[in-house]
Amino acid sequence: MANENPFKSILKTLEKPGCEFGKYYSLPALNDPRIGEGMSELSLADRATIANMSPEYGATMGFFPVDLVTLQYLKLTGRSDGTVSMIESYLRANKMFVDYSEPQIERLYSSYIALNLGDVEPCISGPKRPHDRVPLREMKADWHACLDNKVGFKGFAIPKESQSKVAEFNFHGTPAQLRHGNVVIAAITSCTNTSNPSVMLGSALVAKKACELGLEVKPWVKTSLAPGFWGCNQIHGKEKYLNQLGFHIVGYGCTTCIGNSGDIDEAVASAITENDLVAAAVLSGNRNFEGRVHPLTRANYLASPPLVVAYALAGTVDIDFKTEPIGVGKDGKNIFFRDIWPSNDKVGQVVHSSVLPDMFNATYQAITKGNPMWNQLSIPSGTLYDWDPKSTYIHEPPYFKSMTMSPPGPHGVKDAYCLLNFRDSITTDHISPAGSIHKDSPAARYLMERGVDRMDFNSYGSRRGNNDVMARGTFANIRTVNKLLGGEVGPKTIHFPTREKLSVFDVAMRYKSEGHDTVILAGAEYGSGSSRDWAAKGPMLLGVKAVIAKSFERIHRCNLVGMGIIPLCFKSGEDAETLSLTGHERYSLDLPSNVSEIRPGQDVTVVTDNGKQFTCTLRFDTEVELACFDHGGILQYVIRNLIHTKH
The missing domain is CATH 3.20.19.10 (Aconitase, domain 4)
Known part of the structure; x- marks a missing residue:
């Protein structure tokens, strides 16, 4: 199996004793001569992924020094030679540039954390927290442990006799089945890794191979593609095969990762609720806290974009990719994970031939032009915002009402x-969910009283400009466990x-x-x-x-x-x-x-x-x-x- 981006292994390493929330983690030590030359081999996109995930491993921020890899990325993304040369000269003059061909100055840090990049292996995280990392080779065993364990971050407390339950249902005229662990949402989405060409092209290569072998995604799996960068959909060969498997572009922004997953099919939803199934979502997002991704997916796993495609094809998280087939090909033969997974060399070749400066130049030029809908918006005049009392999206906040010039002083x-x-x-997410608004919630009542149909509820995230909605959404997460209710689950x-x-x-x-x-x-x-x-x-x-x-x-x-x-x-x-x-x-x-x-x-x-x-x-x-x-x-x-x- 090819290695994944190393951020999940770094995340796991940073969970060890001595790593504290609120710290600043500098990554040049990855290239410290006493440790090895790992960092200089990381692409800039991989470095950005690692640094952007700093909240998940408990740091204030992660950063890398500027080196030749950084300058190469600036050229790749359309910066002129003159601009790149000026940047290099400035950084060298200020001792901020790292050149690995020169003798390295020994740097002192308050502590060191060693990570051997050779030990990085494919993994996913879940089912309820980003830092609950599971090596792919252990996933099947971990899943069954989660079914057994008492309710908690790694447990669902499903009785042994119910773990093999099969829910029969009718999907638009076709007989279908669901079990615990079946994937009902598979989303390539994130502000982090969908801007990384290597994993996006990796997912396209997985999709391409799967299509050639005749594999298909079950029709009841809700698939989506939300790139973090508009230029990603111009990378040669990506969209065709992903579309064929159902991964169509739904937009460029926060989607499944923040709970904007949309509804799943009614028949699938009924099968889950009527049989109390632990349905799964697999997404390439950053976070998977309880109740965040979708109300009906109790198990939510974070994975790289290529792994999202693999799990969508398998249709379940209850699988050992090494020993169990991912599906049956058009010739009737079993197809395994290894049959569709691209090598690092193959991904590198495609990245080299597909990610070109023209792609970035075209995107950057289009940004300043906007789009017709945006350009046609009327712009109000005046120095003060004209609040619309009928709006259920933007509401005048109460923070300054009755405010005097004298501070009120401390309160006990x-x-x-x-x-x-x-x-x-x-x-x-427990305190202030960003996802869908439940039909029986106080926020739903508020919206219906103002003539908003259920289909137009949208999400809490989209209505964050209305304090009346957001106050009603506070502690409204359906997975909340309040000890005042003796362990009962729900926002009461x-x-x-x-x-x-x-x-x-x-x-x-x-x-x-x-x-x-x-x-x-x-x-x-x-x-x-x-x-x-x-x-x-x-x-x-x-x-x-x-x-x-x-x-x-x-x-x-x-x-x-x-x-x-x-x-x-x-x-x-x-x-x-x-x-x-x-x-x-x-x-x-x-x-x-x-x-x-x-x-x-x-x-x-x-x-x-x-x-x-x-x-x-x-x-x-x-x-x-x-x-x-x-x-x-x-x-x-x-x-x-x-x-x-x-x-």
Whole structure:
């Protein structure tokens, strides 16, 4: 089997002890003379893939030095010789260019992580998190372990007697079957690897070979192609064979990876829900958190574009590609993975002959011209935006209503109810989903009350300009597990005064109308995943005053501060369980009314109504964050400063 892009192996390596969230990882060490010459052999597209995936391996960013490979890429993408020469001269003069033909200066790093590129092997990640990497050779065994395991990141708790269940259904007049692990969505999509010509052409070569051998994708597998770069569809030979297998271009932007997968066929959806099947999606995207890709695909695996094609052909993730056939060819013979997989040399030859400067030049020239629809849009005049009260997409936000020029000062928490009690690794997709709007959700009710048909709901991501929709979508992920409900799955919680079980939005609005504060209890890595601002805006609009967690993802903690929500960390070795906190308590936290009396990172005491008290770390980490908190949030802080500057 040919090796894949190395980012997944780097991701796995960076998960080892000592690798921390929020670090900066520099990749020149891959070319350190004490380690080897791996980095100089990586193409620029591969380097970009690795660097772009830094959030998935917990870093703030990853970067590579500029070298001859970088300059070659600039020429390939249509930059003139003069421009490239000027760039090289500038970087050399500033000691920022790496020339491997010259003696290398020994560089010092705070720590080293070794990765032997010779050990890189094909793998996928899932079924519920990007960092749950599975070597391809172990996939079948891992899949069966996931069926057996209790419900969690690597488990579905399917009873042994139900694991071989076969769901018979009728697909547009043709008898069909579905089983656990059958692929119902196969999407070549991503802002990252679909801009990488080697893997895109690799997927085309897999499709070409499959078509020549007579393999087909099952008609109920929803296939799609969403390149990250418009020029990708001009690469010779790519589109024809991918189209033949059902991978048609659906657009150039965020699609399946962020939940814009669209509906799957009604017959397939019914077969999944009526038989409680764990259906699978395989996509070349960056993220696969629960409920993100599609409401009906509980298992979601990240793979390279060529592997997406392979799994679409196989129709299941329950397969050992080494020993089991991927399908039956037109001559009646079994076709194996090795029969359709291209060699690295073959991919390299096609990239060399297909990826040419003219392709990039044509694309760059077209960018400034726009398109007829865009060019015909009317441009309103005036200095202020004219809000349309009837719009369900763009709505005047409430952040500055009743705002005064004087900062409101710090706030504490008074007898707050626990709105939600979470486990570890709650992602921003759990907090503020970007995908489809469920027909029975508060957001759906809001849209229908305003005359929006269900077919026009679109997604939360498309309606992020409307705070009323997004507040209703906060904690609306259908895979949410709230410990207040004893492990029940779904976007509901308890209104403690009445003991009613309602949607999270409805409970939050009741608490607000009754004048009650709310808090959230959580485990480790709260807010991991996409750096989604609505994952902080939404809870603020629901009235959440504080989040008490074992740890926070770095960017999300900053976003909570920016929205005026207090981030609190349990002390080391403690959490809600060790402190016997159930979430049925009411919580109070007193803070000084003068922000100058609060120190970044100080210890504070949280008191409950049943007599318990515990110490937390106040995660305002800088004086600037305290200033934002004093103003009620970063938006108000910026506006007041701008007004003061003008006057």
